[in-house]
Amino acid sequence: MNRASGGPLDFGIEPPGPTETVPLRLIEVLRPRMFDDCPICGDPATTEEHVPPQRLGGTRMTRTCARCNNSFGTLLEADLVDWFDEAWSTSSFQSDAVAGRRQTSRLLRRWTSDGQFIFLPEGRCDPAVGGILAAGGDVTLEVSPPDQNRCHLALLKSMYLALCIKAGVPQGEPADRLRAELLAVRDAKRKADVPVSPIALGLTVLRHWGDPITEESVVLAELQSETGPLLGFLLAGRVFVSASSSWSEATAAPSGRLVYQLQVDASVRGDVASVHPQPPPQAGRRRA
Template sequence: MRKRPPEAMSVNRAHGGPLNLGIEPPGPMETVPLRLIEVLCPRMFAHCPICGDPATTEEHVPPQRLGGTRMTRTCARCNNSFGTLLEADLVDWFDEAWSTSSFQSDAIPGRRQTSRLLRRWTSDGQFVFLPEGRCDPAVGEILAAGGDVTLEVSPPDQNRCRLALLKSMYLGLCIKAGIPEGEPADRLRAELLAVRDAKRKADVPVSPIALGLTVLRHWGDPITEESVVLAELLPETGPVLGTLLAGRVFVSASSSWSEATTEPTERLVYQLRVGAPVSGEVATVHPEPPPKRARRRGHA
């Protein structure tokens, strides 16, 4: 399993007291009671639940990068295509991250890129960016110089993210009750197969079923450590059956189908006013990074 990025941390500033950061966005949140019904156990199929071809590869539900485990089998084409076309958007949404970000200012010529920015929030609603992965060293110089800075980011695509959740929800229901036949399962599979056949991310078609799902995110530690749990939302309007993925994301088994459309996600541009640098030390990080392993030295 991948190392999880920090969701919360506390920084002891040299001047000004501690700075506490968290992944949960500020403002009012919708809270709905959730009832866990049944933990689902792995179930392997002879044929791919999505396309019907021989199932030859083990499938993580939800994706491993969200904390999923091997729960079933699909064909290699479905497994690989969905991972390539959809998974990055789902992981960025889950991690509150923006990909392919760039900074620009008059202090340093040209755009300077970071591979990924984690967005975290202070208790008073201010946001902080944490670079993850490769980062042009000049980004630090741009921020240290302060002044007017242009930030461009690529937010996760809503349609591709919802399609990734639709796939995991569908596989979860197959694990519970077997591969369904007839409508509405045929229409659902048709929309998933249209994704699989796309040549690139930009060609992934809009999915009315995926955009009509009820999706709720739980902030904080997982409700359960199980990969997939059959669960039920209990809003005032009536119960909604679905799956709880990785203990944090509820996805409904029903969809408010419509001729939904969505515009392609475009890069966002922010004009920032950066002040003087602030020094400090990281005091706590959650989740804690795994301990480093000692390396053994061999003898020739």
């Protein structure tokens, strides 16, 4: 990708500015452990489960029932992947230069080495968006950010399964409460019905921005926090999730669409390109 001046445009996923460095000690690489019964609900475990989800780099680490596997993926995984990829699921641009609101699908946020941010549409994008940005001036950007509660619930599921892989299915009142919150999510009819989970929101979650610390899917690790050592799991070499939750202190951030008012420099020119991680599927024949 090139700048309007013709020079190369280098960009990455890591936001500019200072980042916090926290010591992390890797303790044990977890190996796959297959259960006969689903560790979440107790039904027969008939499907192999990626921990963390495959789109984060997870591998098949255990088995769950089909309902727990598929329902969590449908209800939660998109928010987790958007958070991990620094993306907005849907967005629209609007200005006086082009009539109406113009839609893009998933919008990736990336930063240049000099601290400027850029947008990369992934998938379908209204061609008029290029005209809006090329005209410059005041531009309204409306986006749907990842839902914090659903993102943390997806990580809670991965943390719980990692705990089961390490030590077996936990018993007792705290484990029963955790499973009850996961089952309440599984039984939700749609994303809007997913209940707020204090346990999930109370997890300590840290993101590593560089290359993966390890290529292993799940590693038992110890974080040196301000309050002392914190045991948890490093997922896909990039995301640390604590094995404990300060659930009584957790509150959900407001969800919904966000609106940004942008001032676009009219001297900036460029093409709006779609990014396809995989080739689009070919049209199939329909049987009569």
